[in-house]
Amino acid sequence: MPELPEKPTLEGLEKKWSAAWEADGTYRFDRTASRDEVFSIDTPPPTVSGSLHMGSVFGYVQTDANARFRRMQGRQVFYPMGWDDNGLPTERRVQNYYGVRCDPSVPFDPGFEPPAQPGKDALPISRRNFVELCHRLTAEDEKVFEQLWRSVGLSVDWDLTYATIDERSQRASQRAFLRNLARGEAYASEAPTLWDVDFQTAVAQAELEDRDQTAAYHRVRFHRPDGGEILIETTRPELIPSCVALVAHPDDERFRPLFGTTVRTPLFGVEVPVLPHRLAEPDKGSGIAMICTFGDTTDVVWWRELKLPTRTIVQRNGRFQTARPEWLPSGPWDDLAGSTVKQAQRRIVELLGESGELVDEPRPITHPVKFYERGDRPLEIVTSRQWYIRNGASDPELRSSLLGAGTDLAWHPDFMRVRYEHWVEGLNTDWLISRQRFFGVPIPIGYPLGPGGEILHDQPIVPDEASLPVDPSSHVPPGYTEAQRNQPGGFTGDADVMDTWATSSLTPQIACAWEDDPDLFARTFPMDLRPQGPEIIRTWLFSTVLRSRFEHGSLPWTDTTINGWILDPDRKKMSKSKGNVVTPMPLLDEHGPDAVRYWACRGGPGTDTAIDFGVMKVGRRLAIKLLNASKFVLGLGGAGADSAAAVTEPLDLAVLAALAEVAEEATSALDGYDYTRALDRVESFFWRFCDDYVELVKGRAYGEGPPAASARAALGIALSNLQRLFAPFVPFATEEVWSWWQEGSIHRQPWPDGTELRAAGGAGQPALLAVAADALGEIRKAKTEAKRSLRTDVVRATITDTPERLAALRAAESDLREAGRLAELVLLEGEGLGIDVELAPPE
């Protein structure tokens, strides 16, 4: 047994024990364990191209506390760590970091090295070089994250890591997609889709966000054949050239006579019909709207349901097409050709003013506009061919089955379930998974080319599962040769990659090695726990439930814990743009990992929590107290060696019985993922233990004979239990104090559920400890109020209390005398606690 330190300190514990845990394989998963012995966690793969901030620490530490509890309960914890490195965030980071951009038309350069400093203009490089840079940079980013996780003491098994772009993930992702395709759960379709003109890719419903934008209502004249006019209001006058109809509510008396007639558009004089539709709202604008292809998603609904023609003028790069559209034989096209949407709007407004078709000044408004969550310009709607996975948006049976899955899943906290339900109920399109990007898992499909070089989309060439993962840009389908690529009569590969969620939705399958390692899979899947943030219930959680339902007909996990938001010290949400992001490393250096973990664990499940340095200080103080209290108890000698059988004194039995209650409550709280409650109960008991119980029995414990042995034994048992009860929360300090007197890591010890304490102190009366502590408190109070030292001798203390409480006090009388330095103690029966203390005169 190592010597007790003269002056215990937290310094150096993180380094010392991180290294020991790594060397000893403390958190290594035992893959011979059977499924019911395993506790498997579907850890969120952090986006490594994102920045490190306290939000990264908060939820992961809470999960780690739960993981450590399960491990001590005897479960084999399957706790892998993934890195989410595929997709647009990585592309963008690589572009900025190296000053490059991907241009698929540039040939591969095997000796390419990025410039030391990013240049002013982005350097165009080949797709393959670009992807290589993505891999290079994410590898660096992943190291930084791993270092952070080790610093805060995550008990992850570092042999079980994966990346969402690695070969195993790609294989799982493509295999799942091909099976979705074979079962009809995935399909391709040519349709209007929301489109980011900067990234030039389609985006999915789950990736949208509304942003308030300033705009203006423009009152514009449409012309009736009889010379009359109809005024419509629009925020997008530049789309007049793509107008295909006007629409009003069927019951709107103002426009009813016009249904079935036609009007001519301003500037261009195109004849369009006036039609009724229930979605037109009489009190919006002028009550009659123009339908364009496409200004917003309502246009798409109208276009589809009213079977209108498509008159697209905005191209995928966000600019008007250059050639004059054939449906605009007249009108000022040359002024608009090739301009951006913004430029075109300005010009059209000028032209409308000149022609007298603009009524009044434009009226400024602020309204919500759909953006890609990572994008900078409003989304446009373009028609393109995309891949979809069914999600229940247009399939009531699937939808209700998914709602049922949400009910079967145990949510912590439970109210988070409604976010899932609202999302499922509000889905309006299937899940668009294809992206016109570069760094992602390719859609593993090829197509034959017709004699004219046209792509035969209806005859997709599907690779064999054994050949996965494949990259269609280099993969040659059986029966073809590379020379036939992109040649008439030959073949071509699907150029798209999958959305990052299309892969992330398979993290249980990836982590558990679905199909790659059926033995491991059987021992770990379906998993036990999915911890994650609330903002990705609609994406990650939902899509994971969906994929598992399709592939396995089961939930991916039985439980999910949803953490709260991190707010900055002023209770504002942290975000890069506000510049109030708090980075974890300096805080870890200043307060220590246990203190930061304590702060994180004080944030309840699903509860938004502000960064609070005061709470971290409290955590640090707790860890130090744990060192000092342990040192004291162990310094009495015999604590470890005295057997439980020696606990005989009523006060000693009482403390063990009281702690048993705490242990039982902590256990049931943690069983329900309520780590905060467990920590709270253990912590408050611990301080009472130090301040009252230890003070009461200290004198006796120094002595000899059975009463002294009883105190030392009780102190030892209580200490062992307390150390273990704290282990999930402050793993470094608890491991340190455990090592002073025990063999093996504390994190592999049996969880103290109260059984051992009941056995040792079952006859104890917890109330006894409380009564004695109250009396000691009164004596201290008398001394403090007299401004005397607590060492002051008491000539006589007279305590009045109820008979029951006096009986309890008598059982602890000698401890109370010694702790209070009472020469004489008089006990009188009365109504309640009263005390009269006569202090020894000052010297």
Added chain:
RNA sequence: GGGCGCUUAGCUCAGAUGGUCAGAGCACCUGCCUUACAAGCAGGCGGUCGGGGGUUCGAGUCCCUCAGCGCCCACCA
């Protein structure tokens, strides 16, 4: 427009199924060098539990309503 959550001492938060539930820590004040801990110990000050109504013998604790804050969703002419 709809939904969810929050609103308890100056600050951060506990208060499971309504009856010692008005608490803890921080901060502040007053003391104490007490041989585990002065990064400590003892004590004190401090709140009509967001507003209003209701149910009940009794409500931070249940119901209704209003307000503020945060988040999520919504077809944004």
